[in-house]
Amino acid sequence: MSEHDHQAEPDSLRTPIVAVLGHVDHGKTSLLDKIRGSAVHEGEAGAITQHIGSTAVPLEVISDIAGELVNPDDFDLPGLLFIDTPGHHSFSTLRSRGGALADIAILVVDVNDGFQPQTHEAMDILARTSTPFIVAANKIDTVPGWNPEQNRPSKVAIESQSERVQSDLNDSLYEIIGQLSSKDISADMYWRVQDFQKNVGVVPLSAETGEGVPDLLTVLMGLSQRYMKDEMEIDTAGPAAGTVLEVKDTQGFGTTIDTVIYDGTIREDDTIVVGSKPEPIVTDVRALLQPKPLAEIRADEEFEQVPEVVAAEGVKVAAPDLDDAMAGAPVRVVGDRELDDVLDIVRKELADIEVSTEEEGVTVKADTLGSLEALVSTLEEDEIPVMDAGVGDVAPRDVRMAETAETAHEQSILAFNVDVLDDARQLAEQEDVGLFEHDVIYRLIESYQEYVEEIQEAQQEQILENITRPARFEILPDHTFRQSDPAVVGVEIRGGLLRRNSNVVAFEGSDTDRVGTLKTIQDEGEDVDEARTGERVAVSIDGPTVGRQIKEGDQLWVEIPEKHAKILEQELTDDISADEREVLSMYLERHRNRDPFWGK
Numbered sequence: 001m002s003e004h005d006h007q008a009e010p011d012s013l014r015t016p017i018v019a020v021l022g023h024v025d026h027g028k029t030s031l032l033d034k035i036r037g038s039a040v041h042e043g044e045a046g047a048i049t050q051h052i053g054s055t056a057v058p059l060e061v062i063s064d065i066a067g068e069l070v071n072p073d074d075f076d077l078p079g080l081l082f083i084d085t086p087g088h089h090s091f092s093t094l095r096s097r098g099g100a101l102a103d104i105a106i107l108v109v110d111v112n113d114g115f116q117p118q119t120h121e122a123m124d125i126l127a128r129t130s131t132p133f134i135v136a137a138n139k140i141d142t143v144p145g146w147n148p149e150q151n152r153p154s155k156v157a158i159e160s161q162s163e164r165v166q167s168d169l170n171d172s173l174y175e176i177i178g179q180l181s182s183k184d185i186s187a188d189m190y191w192r193v194q195d196f197q198k199n200v201g202v203v204p205l206s207a208e209t210g211e212g213v214p215d216l217l218t219v220l221m222g223l224s225q226r227y228m229k230d231e232m233e234i235d236t237a238g239p240a241a242g243t244v245l246e247v248k249d250t251q252g253f254g255t256t257i258d259t260v261i262y263d264g265t266i267r268e269d270d271t272i273v274v275g276s277k278p279e280p281i282v283t284d285v286r287a288l289l290q291p292k293p294l295a296e297i298r299a300d301e302e303f304e305q306v307p308e309v310v311a312a313e314g315v316k317v318a319a320p321d322l323d324d325a326m327a328g329a330p331v332r333v334v335g336d337r338e339l340d341d342v343l344d345i346v347r348k349e350l351a352d353i354e355v356s357t358e359e360e361g362v363t364v365k366a367d368t369l370g371s372l373e374a375l376v377s378t379l380e381e382d383e384i385p386v387m388d389a390g391v392g393d394v395a396p397r398d399v400r401m402a403e404t405a406e407t408a409h410e411q412s413i414l415a416f417n418v419d420v421l422d423d424a425r426q427l428a429e430q431e432d433v434g435l436f437e438h439d440v441i442y443r444l445i446e447s448y449q450e451y452v453e454e455i456q457e458a459q460q461e462q463i464l465e466n467i468t469r470p471a472r473f474e475i476l477p478d479h480t481f482r483q484s485d486p487a488v489v490g491v492e493i494r495g496g497l498l499r500r501n502s503n504v505v506a507f508e509g510s511d512t513d514r515v516g517t518l519k520t521i522q523d524e525g526e527d528v529d530e531a532r533t534g535e536r537v538a539v540s541i542d543g544p545t546v547g548r549q550i551k552e553g554d555q556l557w558v559e560i561p562e563k564h565a566k567i568l569e570q571e572l573t574d575d576i577s578a579d580e581r582e583v584l585s586m587y588l589e590r591h592r593n594r595d596p597f598w599g600k
């Protein structure tokens, strides 16, 4: 984000953008609430500002909360902008050219629970977008015997606990550090980290009691100041650059976009370009909206209009024609540039986050461009081809698209964190299109993979049911019960699976003779459908006469059509028994003596 779309010189430092990620229930919302709450409590009234989708906490408030940990004179960044919607879905929305929009992230991990699926997933996204992060080891107040005192710094809080409590907490903290290191991330308690570019700092804290929250803010502020200052340089007078967080209906304004502006200024009446498919939207800002301070909210007027917004800040943008805007897409003010140039910038940025699709594969829907990108790249790693991918709820046209996939299991829609419209659900059911929904990427993929396995097993069974199985049997001496029409003889199965209604052949040197059709099998007077190796049964064979075409002591085989032989040999060898395999290879050998390519 350090490179700018436009040429003007930077004149100001913006607020670093902070995102909060972590596993469900590990305390993301509580932590954000605590930061906001402490800020309201500690700061002057109105010192923190609630923006659309974000909360700005100015440096003075941070230094009030952090006490002696932060000396405001050491900093020239204006504070921190926390993105309000926690979770990695919103995080992956927060992207801008070349990576995540968030400058830094807090990965929340419950000390009791350690790493969980969404923690891993969040880490993968952080790694993919090269976003620096710190770990908030949350809920330290739940260690049995913990003695709380609101809002103390972490180390002070820990050192005032009993030895037992300290040692229990340490065990949990080292477990988390170990889990990080198994992901090749070297981490340590933040107060021991010398170089935050090489090591991830772990901040033990409680979103409940506020203990450790001063440390968290201090580390965030320090890291931003130390390593991100250059990237925070912006030209406030320049045309704004931002990212769509959410596309929403707003009463009185139609479709609006909640946006985070990370560079420049956006004003009422500015012409903007917003990422969309197939072409970016060009429109004029009708209104810029911010939430009204709580006290002033009336039911009909949640928002107040502001004339302009300077980065970094969240804002709701009302403008005509925003229906097709996409969460995660870029927003640019045109300013005094050529519209075509700005369109190119937006197209390029969209192309960067474009997901690649193939001729054949599954259909994928996700809530944002960023999450779509994350999902499709995970599918790619798992070698699941994607035929169509888009942002938004699952609609009937997605079902129609999925239906065109060639294989049954690819006639599936993988829906990540989106709704399925009622008519789409009905249609999917009616057309037998698989519908998979989840808000954890790897769970979504897992449930699809299980389904594929089930289908493949069922297909295998179906194939085995319909394919002629190898069998070899011998006519027993003195066991001719009827000479012809049909011939009825006693046989022993020498190998394989003999089924009713099979054609029977005999090999004479290199010649194959069809001797007739085996109609029925009787085992001790009872009709049966099949007989296996070693069993002695009576069979009726339509066609031959005993003593002419067949005689006692003859070896007979079930005739396997060449196509079936090929499938058995190439695809089903693992699904048939060892003795069937043996009979098959003897059978193939006899045919291949005559024609080496038989069944190949």
Ligand SMILES: Nc1nc2c(ncn2[C@@H]2O[C@H](COP(=O)(O)OP(=O)(O)OP(=O)(O)O)[C@@H](O)[C@H]2O)c(=O)[nH]1
Pocket (backbone or CB within 6 Å): 022, 023, 024, 025, 026, 027, 028, 029, 030, 031, 086, 087, 138, 139, 140, 141, 142, 205, 206, 207, 208, 209
């Ligand atoms: N004792 C204690 N409870 C906590 C702490 N942080 C969060 N909780 C509790 O843990 C539960 C989950 O917290 P949330 O903040 O809703 O967790 P979340 O990660 O935002 O959850 P989702 O938004 O559902 O993903 C709530 O009941 C919180 O009150 C903490 O530091 N100490």
